[in-house]
Amino acid sequence: MSAGVDRDRVARAVRELLGAIGADPESDELRATPSRVAESYAEFFAGVGVDPQQFLADAVPVDGETGELVLMRDIALRSVCEHHLLPFRGKAHVAYQPRDRVVGLSALPRVVDTLAARPQVQERLGEQIAQTLQDGLDPLGVLVVLEASHGCVSDRGVREADAEAVTIASRGSLADPAARAEVVALIAPAGSRSAL
Ligand SMILES: Nc1nc2c(ncn2[C@@H]2O[C@H](COP(=O)(O)OP(=O)(O)OP(=O)(O)O)[C@@H](O)[C@H]2O)c(=O)[nH]1
Numbered sequence: 539m540s541a542g543v544d545r546d547r548v549a550r551a552v553r554e555l556l557g558a559i560g561a562d563p564e565s566d567e568l569r570a571t572p573s574r575v576a577e578s579y580a581e582f583f584a585g586v587g588v589d590p591q592q593f594l595a596d597a598v599p600v601d602g603e604t605g606e607l608v609l610m611r612d613i614a615l616r617s618v619c620e621h622h623l624l625p626f627r628g629k630a631h632v633a634y635q636p637r638d639r640v641v642g643l644s645a646l647p648r649v650v651d652t653l654a655a656r657p658q659v660q661e662r663l664g665e666q667i668a669q670t671l672q673d674g675l676d677p678l679g680v681l682v683v684l685e686a687s688h689g690c691v692s693d694r695g696v697r698e699a700d701a702e703a704v705t706i707a708s709r710g711s712l713a714d715p716a717a718r719a720e721v722v723a724l725i726a727p728a729g730s731r732s733a734l
């Protein structure tokens with residue numbers, strides 16, 4: 539289980555940080571900032587040390603009724619890059635091809651949220667989501683597409699405000715280019731989706 543975020547320690551570090559940038563952490567304006575940041579960090583990093591498999595534990599065996607594909611698209615993605623501790627955010631699209639069991643749909647965003655609530659890089663996050671589903675559901679295949687804009691790319695460094703990073707992680711049958719193309723068509727930008 540998670541040791542949890544040590545809020546007092548974060549607040550002390552933020553006080554130190556404010557001093558280091560030449561601001562006065564004891565001023566009226568900034569006095570409450572360290573504890574606010576500590577609360578924010580407790581949210582951002584709530585997934586550190588938490589095992590996402592717990593959300594897949596109630597997967598149910600479904601004999602011959604599992605369908606061909608389960609896709610949850612447009613899951614809100616919020617994470618923090620491990621390089622700069624700046625947010626990256628966008629959407630996660632998570633698909634799996636069941637073998638003999640399925641899980642409640644809400645488990646998929648919970649897996650995404652838990653793994654995203656850690657210092658991350660986008661590629662590893664996608665791989666961890668895919669591997670969690672692979673281990674927990676033993677499906678025929680998994681495809682995880684993440685699209686995100688990174689604060690460290692938009693607001694500093696190269697300052698590419700509109701650039702988005704798209705990453706793909708796949709396992710099994712959904713690593714096949716044709717099967718993958720079918721799912722990718724389903725997660726086309728919302729405005730350009732076909733009616734099927
Ligand atoms: N692959 C990958 N790179 C990321 C991610 N988030 C941030 N980065 C990049 O990580 C790199 C960090 O590079 P460094 O050279 O250590 O840091 P930097 O000098 O601040 O890099 P610049 O951003 O180019 O100024 C940068 O290219 C970032 O754009 C991510 O999720 N995945």
Ligand SMILES: [Zn+2]
Pocket residue numbers: 619620621622623624688690691
């Ligand atoms: Zn970064």
